Amino acid sequence: MLRVAVVGSGPSGCYTAQHLVQLDPGARVDVLDRLPCPYGLVRYGVAPDHEKIKSLQNGLRTVLEHERVRFLGAVPVGPDGVPAARLRELYHAVVHCVGAAADRRLGIPGEDLPGSWSATEFVSWYSAHPDAADTGFLRGVRSAVVIGVGNVAVDVARMLARGTRELRPTDMPDAALTALAASEVTRIHMVGRRGPAQARFTTKELRELGxxxxxxxQADADDASLDPAFADPSGLPPPRRRNVEVLRAWTAPPRADALRLIRLRFFLRPVEVLARNGRVGAVRxxxxxxxxxxxxxxxxRFEDIEGQLVLRSVGYRGVPPAGLPFxxxxxxxPHLAGRVLRGGAVAPGEYVAGWIKRGPTGVIGTNRSCAKETVTSLLQDAPSLTARALPDDPLPALRAEGVDPVLWQGWQSIERAESRLGASLGRGVVKLADWTSLMAAARDAGEAVTGP
Incomplete structure (x- = not known):
């Protein structure tokens, strides 16, 4: 019987577990996550007003409720939790699906001024990630500068412009909803260093701004005219051509009665974040x-754009997973079809899938084929991996390492608590936004837990 630990319960982790139990009728899979809640970026990275994308949780739920899959939340792997080497002793194979947790930096003066943040920090705040800090993102902000022209940049620009009426039905935490409702932001500048034909947002996301x-x-016509493809986009690939066609329609002067303006700028490279009264005041x-x-x-030639809030959205980067080469x-x-390579040689029983395997590329569905490749490699190796005897159940050994996993019943208890919280606020489900509340809700499950 093959027993596998999957580290990470986002899409890549869940698809890895799904392929394992589908392709091996005897495989048993523990899906570990350092958070007490499953689903990774689907829960904590998808904008709360994108209900259709968030509904992908339903498919991930089906995986985690499979009779041969067990969710183990609140289990950090590394120096502050279970050592990666210990996991390898408790399972025939370990698949690391930990994503790309760090934001790319601009590397310019003033980037660390108060009021300058990564877009991910802002997203984590309004998505109720328990590690997020309420730093008063919007306090005293009239104008915001979003650096980047991808889908995350579009998301944060849209959330800055959303009204309470549109956000109240979402699962956004109440503190973030209150702050956004009180926001005085009237100008949102989204800025890219290249032209509109090179922008990476999808047309559906872009159109939503309108x-x-x-x-x-408004798309700045002077900026856009620097791009030869803007005047005649017919030679562009269809996705980029559609983007340009949308932007061309936005070059007219904006209507005067609008309360807020989102302005898209191009061919501007950030060189310095400028201070005003000890915090962000503009970007050069x-x-x-x-x-x-x-x-x-x-x-x-240089131009300063005023903003008391700067959100950089210039990509993600993997960080070294504890105990793995990087x-x-x-x-x-480093890997070979998902098999971890140490010094150029395959490390038996160690695998990767998702962004930590291929880099931050693709959409959520890309993780399916990525996970299948890794699982195919693992199952090819299974005859030699399963020759090693294991404990009947690794859970007692994990607890001996000082962790107390939140199992599926605990997650269901969190869901019930979030439903009760929403009802008390006259809303639908409202996320719990801090570790204390999440863990208290999880421990309220009051059910004996067993697993495969």
């Missing part, structure tokens, strides 16, 4: 132009 009540959207950008080779070059250049774990 549907926001009381909000106008250098004008760029196409270099004729698909890239850009600086012009030596390639700092790519931000990934």
């Amino acid at each position: 549907t926001l009540p009381d909000t106008a959207v 950008f250098e004008r760029t132009v196409p270099d004729g080779l698909g890239g850009i070059t600086g012009t030596g 390639d700092a250049a790519t931000g990934t774990v």
Whole structure:
């Protein structure tokens, strides 16, 4: 009987567990997560107003409720929890599906001023991640600068412009809802260093900006005209052509009665975050132009854009998983079809899937094929892996390491607590936003727990 630990309960972890139990009728899988809640970025990274994408949790739930899959939440792996080497002793194989947890930095002066944040920190706050801090993101903010032109940048710009009426039906924590309702933000600048034809948002996400009540959207015509493909997008790949067509429709002057304005700027490279009264006051950008080779070059001309809040959304990067080799250049774990490589040789029983395997690329569905490749490698190795005897159940040994896992009944108890909280506030489900509340709700399950 093959017993596998999957570290991480986001899409890549759940799809890995799903492929394992589908392809091996005897496999038993423990899905470990350092948080007491499952689903990873589907719970803590998808914007609360995107109910259709959030509904992917239903499919992940089906995996975690499989009779041969067990969820073990609140189990950190590494120096502050269960050592990775200990996991390898307790399971025939360990698959690390830990994503890319760090944000890329701009590397410019002033980036660490008060009021300058990564977009992920802002997303974590309004998504109720228990590690997020309520730092008063919006206090005293009239104008915000979002650096980046991908889907996360679109998400945070949209959330800054959303009204209480649209956000109240979501599962957003009440503190974030209250802060956004009181927001005085009227100008949101979304800025990219290249042209509109190179922007990475999807057309569906982009169009959504134009549907926001009381909000106008304008694409700067002077910026866009620097892109040769903007005047005639017919030669672009279809996704980029559709983006350009949407942006072309937004070059007209914005309507005067809008309470808020989202302005999309292009060919501006951030060079410094400027201070005003000890915190962010503006961002200085250098004008760029196409270099004729698909890239850009600086012009030596600069422009300052006012903003008391700066959110950088320039990509993610993997961090070294405890006990695993790591390639700092790519931000990934070296592997061969999902098999971890140590010094160029395959490490028996160690595997990776998801962003820590391939880098922060693709959409949620990309994790299916990525996980299947890793599981295929693992099952090819299974005859040699299962030759090693294991304890009947690793759970007592995990508890001996000082962790007290939140099992599925505990997660269900958290869900009930979030439903009660929402009802008390006259809303639907409202997320618990701190460790104390989550763990108290989990321990309130009051049920004996057994597992496969």
